[in-house]
Amino acid sequence: MKPLNAKIKQLIDQTKAKFGLDLYHLKRHSFHRYVNMFNETIYRFNMEWFPSHETEPEDDDLNPDGTAIIEVNLNTGQVETVIFVMDKTYAQHGVTFKRPYPAHVIQWIEQETGLIYGEHFHMHQKEKGGLFFEEAIDGVKVTPSGRIEVKWDEHGQLMYFTHHGPFLAKTLLRAEEYVLSIDKLENLAEQQVQQFQWPSFEHNRIRTIYALEEIYVKNDGTGTIPFEIGREETLCIHMNEIIEWNEPLNKAFEKKEMNIHEDISAEQAFSLEPSPDTIPISKEEQTECIKAVRTFLAQKYSKDTGKWVLKTLHRDHGYIHAILKTNGQEGSGFMDKIKVFIDASSFEAVNYIDKKEMFQVCGILSPSQSASEITVSQKEAFEKLRERLELTPIYVYDEVQKQYVLCGKLDCHDGIDSESGEVFSLKDLS
Structure with missing residues (x-):
């Protein structure tokens, strides 16, 4: 088993490569946990990446425009949140969607989450530069529901992603x-x-x-x-x-x-x-x-x-x-x-x-x-x-x-x- 600091380094390196953060430096990182409705403890690793060329704000609570806030669920190893502050990014060769957007975005979500479109998650709302998905079973809504939201800019670059909830309804269902x-x-x-x-x-x-x-x-x-x-x-x-x-x-x-x-x-x-x-x-x-x-x-x-x-x-x-x-x-x-x-x-x-x-x-x-x-x-x-x-x-x-x-x-x-x-x-x- 690798030493723990090597695990943190591996997570940081993987995130930097996946989201094209060569023009960024990691400003802060921390661990958080919460207990979900199944009484399981979920751990998250939170990273705040500052653009390297931006002047750091005097107020430590403020993040400069273009900051990448990324959170990884340690229970699943999956990225759960990506936010580029003020919809601005300096990412190079990061996540970029090609046209037609819905199809390519859905393919990327399936790859990231292991979920299947039409089986685990369904389209809930579509708008210019954004898609919102919810959990459903054969067209019937679910509560509490897993939710996925993705937004991108005019160049197709990822601006926002959140993957919330375990999407377990299909396996915990009484038909x-x-x-x-x-x-x-x-x-x-x-x-x-x-x-x-x-x-x-x-x-x-x-x-x-x-x-x-x-x-x-x-x-x-x-x-x-x-x-x-x-x-x-x-x-x-x-x-x-x-x-x-x-x-x-x-x-x-x-x-x-x-x-x-x-x-x-x-x-x-x-x-x-x-x-x-x-x-x-x-x-x-x-x-x-x-x-x-x-x-x-x-x-x-x-x-x-x-x-x-x-x-x-x-x-x-x-x-x-x-x-x-x-x-x-x-x-x-x-x-x-x-x-x-x-x-x-x-x-x-x-x-x-x-x-x-x-x-x-x-x-x-x-x-x-x-x-x-x-x-x-x-x-x-x-x-x-x-x-x-x-x-x-x-x-x-x-x-x-x-x-x-x-x-x-x-x-x-x-x-x-x-x-x-x-x-x-x-x-x-x-």
Whole structure:
């Protein structure tokens, strides 16, 4: 086995040759790691190549135009990211696509990733100088989905490439015939039409609306999977614990400085040492997290007993993230969400992000602003949206079964203004 510094040198030399970086020098390199939804530790080797003739900026955080930022996945040995800053390159004999672009670009992607076009990845969007691909199975979308994006300049030179996700749906698939229809799901759809309070940036007020909260319905009739933005990021424990207390705590909550930086050695990276974030959160630790969240809420939101639900817990860079949402129909939907950061050693809440507070700090909303008047009932809102419901087949990763299962995504792109009863496109929310 080669010494580790030889492995780093080999990666650097290979990258320099592949992307034609003779007129560049390697300014920085570092190792990073994260835990994916399969609870695997993924290591990346990041390189920042500066153009040799460019004057280095005084600010160390700035990269000169033409800088090449390249990241290699050490688990697979594949290049995952290539960015030429400000779409400028000094690469010589690097990656250049010939016409016809889509065909040549697809061929290069297949060569780089080992994936097959039409089988693992499919065209999602095409624009001048760029292609965007997503994972799909026989034309059916997948979530979480692998994504690939490629951009090039007028000379066909590579400007941007990202390859995100393991593209494992095809191998973790439970095949079945799609049997769902909207008429069978009316009761569920009515439950999913909920009241939300939404910040109206244009009128600087809180607008109360009715909208359908998207949900995945399992094709085999065994239940539902909640729709969550960022599902691919990590493996969560679902808690659904209402947090209550008898008395507020007099001691005010104080935010502490967080340190998420990890000094990762070459030994750790090349041996693919499992991250501490892969360790399951035990029952005892879950209990400690509930206590930490209760203490935090009793200090910071002393009058809100019973209002907040601890939805999920997951580890991230030495902390446990607790996601809180409001209980039942009482919340503001979009705005009512708190993330609490708990120290994984002391089980003490050290910091938090409150979405509504962020809008107030930014001056978009003031704490005294009231929501618009409600003159439309939930049932009336559902009746108006009934004909606008959509049900689309999609394969969803089921954390319990550890495989992708066929579902229908129940969705609606329109909402109802609770004051006027007007039907509007959710895209127009402002």
